[in-house]
Amino acid sequence: xxxxxxxxxxxxxxxxxxxxxxxxxxxxxxxxxxxxxxxxxxxxxxxxxxxxxxxxxxxxxxxxxxxxxxxxxxxxxxxxxxxxxxxxxxxxxxxxxxxxxxxxxxxxxxxxxxxxxxxxxxxxxxxxxxxxxxxxxxxxxxxxxxxxxxxxxxxxxxxxxxxxxxxxxxxxxxxxxxxxxxxxxxxxxxxxxxxxxxxxxxxxxxxxxxxxxxxxxx
Amino acid sequence: xxxxxxxxxxxxxxxxxxxxxxxxxxxxxxxxxxxxxxxxxxxxxxxxxxxxxxxxxxxxxxxxxxxxxxxxxxxxxxxxxxxxxxxxxxxxxxxxxxxxx
Numbered sequence: 001x002x003x004x005x006x007x008x009x010x011x012x013x014x015x016x017x018x019x020x021x022x023x024x025x026x027x028x029x030x031x032x033x034x035x036x037x038x039x040x041x042x043x044x045x046x047x048x049x050x051x052x053x054x055x056x057x058x059x060x061x062x063x064x065x066x067x068x069x070x071x072x073x074x075x076x077x078x079x080x081x082x083x084x085x086x087x088x089x090x091x092x093x094x095x096x097x098x099x100x101x102x103x104x105x106x107x108x109x110x111x112x113x114x115x116x117x118x119x120x121x122x123x124x125x126x127x128x129x130x131x132x133x134x135x136x137x138x139x140x141x142x143x144x145x146x147x148x149x150x151x152x153x154x155x156x157x158x159x160x161x162x163x164x165x166x167x168x169x170x171x172x173x174x175x176x177x178x179x180x181x182x183x184x185x186x187x188x189x190x191x192x193x194x195x196x197x198x199x200x201x202x203x204x205x206x207x208x209x210x211x212x213x214x215x216x217x218x
Numbered sequence: 219x220x221x222x223x224x225x226x227x228x229x230x231x232x233x234x235x236x237x238x239x240x241x242x243x244x245x246x247x248x249x250x251x252x253x254x255x256x257x258x259x260x261x262x263x264x265x266x267x268x269x270x271x272x273x274x275x276x277x278x279x280x281x282x283x284x285x286x287x288x289x290x291x292x293x294x295x296x297x298x299x300x301x302x303x304x305x306x307x308x309x310x311x312x313x314x315x316x317x318x319x
Contacts, residue, residue: 014304034220045228055227057275065219072223073230078262083238085255091244101239102232110263117247117255156311159283162270163290163307167300169263179260186264194273202273206265213253 008126011111016130018160020138022049026056027142033059036143043139047105047132050075054199075200078207082109089119103128110168178217185209282318286311 023043030039033056046052055072059065083101086109090097100121108127112119173179186206193202247255271287272278290307294300 014301034223038220038224042224042227046224046231048227048231051227051231055223065223068223069226069230072227073234076231076234079231079234080237081258082262083235084242085238085258087238087242088245088247088252088255090239094240094243097239097243098236101236104235106262106266110259113259115256117252156282156286156308156313156315158270159286159290159307159311160304162267162283162287163294163304164300165263165267165270166287166291167294167303169260169267170294172260172263179257182257183260183264186261187268190265190268191272191278194269194278195276199276203262203265203269206268207258207262210254210257210261213255213257214250216250217253 002122004120004122005126008108008111008123009130011123012107012127012130014160015107015164016134018157018164019131019134020141021155021157023135023138023140024142025138026052027139028145029053029060029142030056030139031143039143040136040139043136046072047135048076049135050200050203057199071198071200074198074204077200078204079104081207081210085109085117086112086119086121086124088117090121100124103132105131107131107164107168110165113172178212182209182212185212282311282314285314 026043026049027039030042030052033039034042042052051072054075055068058068058071063071082104086101086104087097090100104124105128108124108131109119111127112121112123114120169183173183186209189209190202190206193205197205267287271283272280274281286307289310290303293303293306298306
């Protein structure tokens with residue numbers, strides 16, 4: 001493996017266990033609602049916890065399929081600006097650029113950020129296999145009724161996501177007052193919106209605080 | 219209808235993720251946009267941290283996760299390696315849940 005590949009695999013590894021645990025939860029939750037095979041296929045081809053849990057929460061609450069679709073896609077709307085952020089760093093044929101965008105997840109997007117608006121596409125691509133295996137493998141265990149990790153909370157695994165993101169955030173904040181301001185604004189927006197709007201929207205709206213960058217630095 | 223849901227979520231997510239790379243791949247954006255892109259990562263990470271720490275669906279909650287994240291933040295600020303901070307945070311959260319359940 002090239003250094004870039006092994007670094008990406010190693011840096012994304014801490015999320016394998018919590019991702020698998022979340023996959024188990026999804027499998028357990030979704031299979032009684034939509035069936036075993038659709039739950040498994042959904043994880044394999046949608047590959048997005050936010051969209052999948054969002055859609056399931058609508059169906060579980062008695063909502064219809066179209067509302068579930070809308071909720072799931074709205075929950076993933078942040079990938080649109082993230083794709084545009086990634087785009088300038090991508091070269092090569094259209095299918096290669098599309099493939100890199102398609103395998104992007106929150107963690108790999110942040111891991112790949114090199115500063116000055118540049119991203120390392122190799123990191124996005126090579127963070128993907130472990131995350132994908134964890135998510136789909138976890139779902140398979142969940143639909144099979146594995147209850148070992150039934151609740152990721154039971155081992156404190158759910159806290160690994162925010163702490164992992166803190167680990168990526170702190171180096172971003174060092175020595176940049178502007179990023180600190182944006183982070184504080186983003187936290188405020190997300191907190192205020194959580195009780196007010198559907199899941200996924202708080203993160204999208206909070207990410208919009210990056211628009212502060214349109215202003216010239218003083 | 220279930221398969222329609224699966225198909226639409228898959229196609230929609232793929233479209234959201236690939237639209238930017240397809241239409242703006244390799245194009246150097248103007249400086250103002252570079253600054254926005256640069257700020258998107260901290261903005262997104264902060265939002266994900268807040269939501270995954272303090273929310274349960276659409277309810278704001280203050281539970282064991284907050285303590286775990288606080289421990290993680292302190293350890294990471296004093297430059298403890300990430301994996302050690304992750305383990306410590308998970309142990310704190312699991313411990314608190316064990317005590318209060």
